[in-house]
Amino acid sequence: MSQYLTTIGLEFHAELKTKTKIFCSCPTDFAGDANTHICPVCLGLPGVLPVLNRHAVELAAKAGMALNCEVSKFSKFDRKNYFYPDLPKGYQVTQYPLPICRNGWLMVKDEDGNDKKIRINRIHMEEDAGKLVHSGSNISDSSYSLPDYNRAAVPLIEIVTEPDMSSAEEAKNFGETLRLMLAYADISDVKMEQGSLRCDVNISIRPQGQDELGVKVEIKNLNSFRAVYRAIVYEEMRQKSLIDNGIPIVQETRLWDDAAGETRPMRSKEDAHDYRYFPEPDLPPIIIDDQWMAEIAASMPEMPDAKRKRLTEELGLSDYDAGQLIANPPLAHFFDALYAEYPEAKIAANWILGDIAKLMNSTEKEYNVVPLSASELAFLLKEIKKGSINNNSAKTVLEEMFDSDKKAADIIAEHGFSQISDTSVLDSAVAKIIEANPKPVADYKAGKQAAIGFLVGQVMKETKGQANPGMVKELLEKALN
């Protein structure tokens, strides 16, 4: 690509985590049977009117705060008019000239690993459309299509960047950073596979030295940031080869086919709608006064930068550990919960980044939260500290806790994992092993320090692994010196 420059802008749609839809009180959970979470309002029956969900406004404002935007004290809704069967009113209520947030940015790593500021043009609120279930593979080759309006009027934000990215790597990094910020702001589930976060790419290429941007192509149907990356790389090659062969690039929307690893034409500019935007007369403007703005700002959760600072400077975690935790919001949240009850940061982090991370990765399931009680894990770690269970047994307990609702104490009891720290019990085991192993005893006494390890192992074996190894070592040393 050296003789061409790539210009990329991204558009995201994120479903806001409200309990109810944006203009009515239907639940936003659209997983149920088709057309069960609908009412006259979200079905767009004649005469209904929208009433704005305040919580949706708060979440959209929080998204803006998380992405360094200016949150508008005055914004308003508009209608975007087009016909499609999944759109109950024949228009989508959205925000056009006066969106709720403007002028944001995020710092991301560019291809060379340097920080680069990517600007965010705007964030606006809008309602989602319903979903069509086709009898065939799409609407034109189906004998029928059935609309499901459960998703209609679920609140969305659309986030639009400036065309500030110049490579697939940067775009992917931006997307991942943005997803992380939205996850920390706790405004959306941000799951690309399930569509609660969607990303479209706008891309053009132009020869080095040319100021004017090339013809823009939009890519849709990107279900992961890996797909974003691959689609951009593919599109750079496709456009380059067109230019090299003197074929003009058409301004169009293309669909990414993940299985085939290619983009395909969807619609050209000639098919572009004239959306006839105009102010939504059924909704008054959104006015966020100083008090409401302050309340929203106060409700912002700790964001990654502040968290990193706290974990390293206050809790003494390494940059690496803090980074690992922060990159995985469920683990980071679990860390905070665990630390509140077991305030030894390093040990807590090690368990979370080690065993718990492994358990989370080992299943097909995708977790929003760690499926463990932080209190129960804190109990287990305290038991280790007291010496009443050893590390290996504790790992077994953890695994069982992960897969069941059992309490740590019950699992320990079931397995008889309670560690022997009773010196009277251990003394007799130590005496027995010293007697049975004259050679290692002699070696140790002759100065071969390593022999003690063998003897500890033998005592552990004798006690079926339940002895406290630290105490065994101490007792052996005492007996032999």
Added chain:
Amino acid sequence: MTITDMSLKDMAIGLEEKQFSSQEATQEHLERIEKLNPQLGAYISVTAKEALAAAEASDKRRANKESKGPLDGIPMALKDIISTNGIATTCASRMLENYTPPYNSTCWQHLEDAGAVLLGKLNMDEFAMGSSTETSYFGVCHNPFDLDYVPGGSSGGSAVAVAADMAAYTLGTDTGGSIRQPAHFCGVVGIKPTYGRVSRFGVIPYASSLDQVGVLAKTCADAGTVLGAISGKDKMDSTSAPEPIPDYAAACTKGVKGLRIGIAKEFCAAGIEDAILAELKRAVEILEREGAVVEDISLPHTEYALPAYYVLASAEASSNLARYDGVRYGLRIPADNLHDMMIATRSAGFGPEVKRRIMLGTYALSSGYYDAYYNKTLQVRTLIKQDYDQIFASGFDCILTPPAPSAAFRIGENTDDPLTMYMQDVCTVPVNLAGLPAMVVPMGLNAEGLPIGIQLIGAPFGEEKLFAAGAAIEGPRIIPPLDI
């Protein structure tokens, strides 16, 4: 005197004093509808069974001393644009011929809660687009003073039902004059309150920023009683207003002493029928005699209101009527694919006037034309509103104007000439653009025996003063010479 002749007030007294029952009142109205509706075309549907059941329930309440007040048991009717749970609501369109709402509009809910007896749903121009009730899919509505004349529109059925004693009162909607011009044509009282006074929830929209529900009644006091019952903030309508609801019927007895009333010269320009100007003069004389101060005023941007209204209303309508696509409810004309189905459905479902306005509005909002049309109308709207703000800020209580350029016109007279038809609204649309309350009060008959009314325009939420002034100029009811 029969029950149907009575005002709402007298009917309520009759019920309270057990001179007759709600069932008797309802039955009399139903019989009159049965006799008159074939020639008048005021009702699209008559809900006789439901009405009698509601009347029976009302009589029981009254017998148990649980009456809900002055509207309990009173037979009335709704413009067929107001959603009624379980009762077809057609908007006088083929598009919604088979549509029955599963929910109640707020204004009807208020009345139902007050014990109202719904006789049926009233004829109108299709989707409230028209000034003559000739665009209804269910047939033309006739003026009871002369069956060859239109009753006005779009709430023609609502005005005729009241004028011909086929309902004690009715609700209509007014986007550009649709309550006031029919009230004028049919000799009844019609009030369009301040935008936001009455919830629009469940009222099928024509132009959302202009639409407002109002009342047509036999007297100002009746209209006041009903308006009070349907007004108020509705959590289902974000544009509804929280202002307190005064006793509008009581306002009718307050008199006009000390009221400052303006006469706008822009409304009395050439082209207004002499009989209307004569009634306007008579109204001024009555008001002055009763102690009001009447002065000439100027509303300089009045001439721009009509074109601005037609651009704005059509723009909003083009969007509001997009939902009628054959997918979810209403008419569907089957076709080979989605696109053709939508086109076939909308081509067959809408009449020519509706299509004309959808096209006008679509054009006005199109990229490249938006600034020249839609945006310009918003500027005009602001200027018009400022005209009125200044008048009311300078101490005027209301403005007296003609309600339309003429009395009722003949059926078919303007149907081939949309522009002349649109001119009907020249005196009424500025009020909707400014969001103000306005009332039409019947004054008398012209030489052809057709009613003449006078329009009173008030400040925002200044309905009380309209009722005071309206009641002052209101004469005895004008009764249509129906031969039955």
